[in-house]
Amino acid sequence: MNDREIIAAVREGDSDAFGSLVERYQRTLYYFVVGKVADDTEAKDIVQKSLVVAFQNLADFRSGESFFAWVKGIALNHCRNEWRRHQSQARLAGRLLEEKRAELELASFDTRLDEGDRRLGALRQCLEQLSPQEQSVVEWRFVQELPLAAIGEQLGRGAEAARLFLYRIRQRLADCVKKRLSLDTL
Amino acid sequence: MSAADFSHFDKLVSGYLDNALAERDADELLAMLEEPLLAARFLEATRLNSEIAGLLAAPVPDAAMVELVRADIEKHVNAARPARELHLEVVERPHAVPSSPPAIRDACRVPDRRRPSRRALAWAAVFLVFVGLAAGWLAYRGRTADSPSVASLRGEVRFVSTAGERVLKADEAWARGEKLKTIGVGSAVTVNFPDGSQIDFGSDSVAVNQSGAEGPRVELERGVVRSNVRKQPAGRPFVFATPEAEAIVIGTALEVSTDGHHTKLFVTEGQVLLKRRSDRAEIMVSAGFHVFAGTMNKLKAEPNTPGMQHH
Numbered sequence: 001m002n003d004r005e006i007i008a009a010v011r012e013g014d015s016d017a018f019g020s021l022v023e024r025y026q027r028t029l030y031y032f033v034v035g036k037v038a039d040d041t042e043a044k045d046i047v048q049k050s051l052v053v054a055f056q057n058l059a060d061f062r063s064g065e066s067f068f069a070w071v072k073g074i075a076l077n078h079c080r081n082e083w084r085r086h087q088s089q090a091r092l093a094g095r096l097l098e099e100k101r102a103e104l105e106l107a108s109f110d111t112r113l114d115e116g117d118r119r120l121g122a123l124r125q126c127l128e129q130l131s132p133q134e135q136s137v138v139e140w141r142f143v144q145e146l147p148l149a150a151i152g153e154q155l156g157r158g159a160e161a162a163r164l165f166l167y168r169i170r171q172r173l174a175d176c177v178k179k180r181l182s183l184d185t186l
Numbered sequence: 187m188s189a190a191d192f193s194h195f196d197k198l199v200s201g202y203l204d205n206a207l208a209e210r211d212a213d214e215l216l217a218m219l220e221e222p223l224l225a226a227r228f229l230e231a232t233r234l235n236s237e238i239a240g241l242l243a244a245p246v247p248d249a250a251m252v253e254l255v256r257a258d259i260e261k262h263v264n265a266a267r268p269a270r271e272l273h274l275e276v277v278e279r280p281h282a283v284p285s286s287p288p289a290i291r292d293a294c295r296v297p298d299r300r301r302p303s304r305r306a307l308a309w310a311a312v313f314l315v316f317v318g319l320a321a322g323w324l325a326y327r328g329r330t331a332d333s334p335s336v337a338s339l340r341g342e343v344r345f346v347s348t349a350g351e352r353v354l355k356a357d358e359a360w361a362r363g364e365k366l367k368t369i370g371v372g373s374a375v376t377v378n379f380p381d382g383s384q385i386d387f388g389s390d391s392v393a394v395n396q397s398g399a400e401g402p403r404v405e406l407e408r409g410v411v412r413s414n415v416r417k418q419p420a421g422r423p424f425v426f427a428t429p430e431a432e433a434i435v436i437g438t439a440l441e442v443s444t445d446g447h448h449t450k451l452f453v454t455e456g457q458v459l460l461k462r463r464s465d466r467a468e469i470m471v472s473a474g475f476h477v478f479a480g481t482m483n484k485l486k487a488e489p490n491t492p493g494m495q496h497h
Contacts, residue, residue: 019256022248022251022252023251026246026248030245031240031241034236034237034240035233035234036233037236038236039236039239039240040240043236043240044246048251048254051251052258055255055259097202097212097214097215100216100219100226104219104225120405123238126240127238127241127242135258139242141204143242144450144478150491153262163206166200167200167201171196173238177234181479
């Protein structure tokens with residue numbers, strides 16, 4: 001069944017049919033949201049909330065439009081709301097850097113170029129190009145969320161060395177992604 | 187701006203992302219962010235950081251997301267429904283409605299029940315008291331027989347069961363099937379099992395007691411648990427289960443934590459068998475080692491190093 005047929009079935013009362021749309025788009029929506037919020041748990045929550053809102057407002061969806069584009073719009077609104085929440089929480093707690101970050105994020109939402117899948121595809125390739133040791137450090141930091149001191153221990157050095165190591169990895173990845181994206185546009 | 191200035195800025199941003207900025211550096215970074223070029227560079231770096239974390243995170247399986255969305259939709263539908271369904275109407279029994287047309291009179295009619303006698307009411311009351319006492323006794327017996335009990339607690343800790351949710355007090359028994367929740371930063375609870383095994387739950391943990399004839403079993407849905415388990419009888423190991431894995435303990439000291447997608451197990455004494463649910467991969471983890479179980483990674487025991495465990 002295509003999206004239009006599924007949506008018609010849901011509108012006629014077959015709410016289970018909506019599950020097919022969730023299966024079809026949840027992962028792509030997650031990769032759309034990742035990077036627009038602070039962490040992956042928030043991104044997963046936003047995917048869930050956006051799909052629920054889409055179901056609840058399916059009557060407003062205009063046939064002929066792309067369902068995914070419509071859900072992306074809902075998700076983007078949730079991302080904005082999430083940054084607004086961050087901003088007010090940071091303000092209350094006196095965390096100035098966090099407040100500034102939220103302010104910058106909110107200001108950039110409408111102007112930011114959405115490179116979507118291309119950007120994440122480039123990042124995936126750049127991560128694969130890291131050395132085995134760099135890949136281990138990335139896993140310790142981003143998957144296992146080990147503190148710098150523990151990463152330093154694993155490397156046989158201190159926390160400061162781990163911090164420098166991560167700085168270099170981030171630089172390499174940023175350069176690599178930029179290069180790949182500009183090559184793609186040639 | 188020189189290359190050295192950019193490099194200094196990038197180092198500050200990297201420190202911010204690793205939560206390792208001194209106060210003075212944080213102030214410096216904040217001041218630099220007034221410069222639009224640097225603000226854009228900062229956003230680019232924070233975005234890349236979130237993307238790395240997002241790309242490496244275990245994805246929510248399609249079927250699980252369908253279930254989550256379905257549950258939310260049902261919750262929404264149920265929340266909208268009660269207002270109509272639970273609305274109570276007081277209908278007075280019509281004394282005489284000679285002027286009403288028959289159709290309306292029928293609609294207003296309530297069943298013509300005879301008023302119950304006082305004797306029947308008295309028997310019903312006795313019966314209800316008896317049932318209440320029996321239920322209370324059974325519940326008390328179920329709680330205390332082999333149930334672990336709360337030794338100490340800090341912050342907000344709650345029990346959730348089919349009967350509802352309540353704030354936990356010291357010395358309370360943790361009955362089978364009850365969910366224990368520590369809520370907020372700094373919350374913690376220590377639970378003692380009848381054999382002397384002790385479990386500490388850290389903040390924002392959710393766990394269910396599923397102990398039974400097969401032995402003690404704690405299902406950790408989220409959070410961190412540190413335990414000191416007494417030597418268990420053969421065939422009745424102490425089991426810590428997370429959504430991804432099971433840690434089967436014969437008698438040992440360990441720490442298990444989960445965020446719902448990944449499980450970390452640190453063993454400080456004895457040995458623990460870790461079994462991953464998704465592919466049934468197993469690994470025996472000895473004292474001084476830890477293992478990280480994601481969705482796909484190869485299970486590998488690595489030496490513990492200071493600072494790795496939760497505190």
